[in-house]
Amino acid sequence: MTSFEHIARAIVAGALYGMVATTVAAAQNAPPGDAANGKRLYLADGCFTCHGRSGQGGAYNGPAPILAKTALPFEGFKMQIRNPVNDMPAYSDAILSDRDIADIYAFVQSLSGRRSPKDIAVLNN
Numbered sequence: 001m002t003s004f005e006h007i008a009r010a011i012v013a014g015a016l017y018g019m020v021a022t023t024v025a026a027a028q029n030a031p032p033g034d035a036a037n038g039k040r041l042y043l044a045d046g047c048f049t050c051h052g053r054s055g056q057g058g059a060y061n062g063p064a065p066i067l068a069k070t071a072l073p074f075e076g077f078k079m080q081i082r083n084p085v086n087d088m089p090a091y092s093d094a095i096l097s098d099r100d101i102a103d104i105y106a107f108v109q110s111l112s113g114r115r116s117p118k119d120i121a122v123l124n125n
């Protein structure tokens, strides 16, 4: 192996390690939230009107995504609420604190999300 190959491999290995470390850090960075208070805020602030009471998603000018068990890291979740990419209204710090958003994040993570048709009895008669 040439020394160029050694260096190239070291760079690739370093980049992969960085990606894994960032993914793990994103999951760990979610602040602990109070899911019960998150549910209260989710209903009081109207998230449910577009995203559904079970976070199942809905429609508002276009699709409002499923929030149950979101794969978004906390920072991305919060960024969408503060600076929505498209049609969603923004929620400033005066309306929802970072703490409130952490509670809503805990709530949507606690929802059951998609179920397999095999687990729904009436569909298996």
Ligand code: HEC
Pocket (backbone or CB within 6 Å): 042, 045, 046, 047, 048, 049, 050, 051, 060, 062, 063, 064, 065, 066, 067, 070, 072, 076, 077, 080, 081, 084, 085, 086, 087, 088, 089, 091, 096, 104
């Ligand atoms: C008026 C309808 C509406 C309301 C109310 C609303 N949203 Fe949204 N939301 C959307 C739409 C539409 C999108 C798609 C992106 C966009 O248009 O900005 C979205 C996207 C999102 C996303 C990104 C999800 C993903 O997987 O990309 C998150 C997170 C989110 N909303 C959370 C919330 C929370 C939490 C609340 C309540 C505080 C809320 N939304 C209230 C319509 C709404």
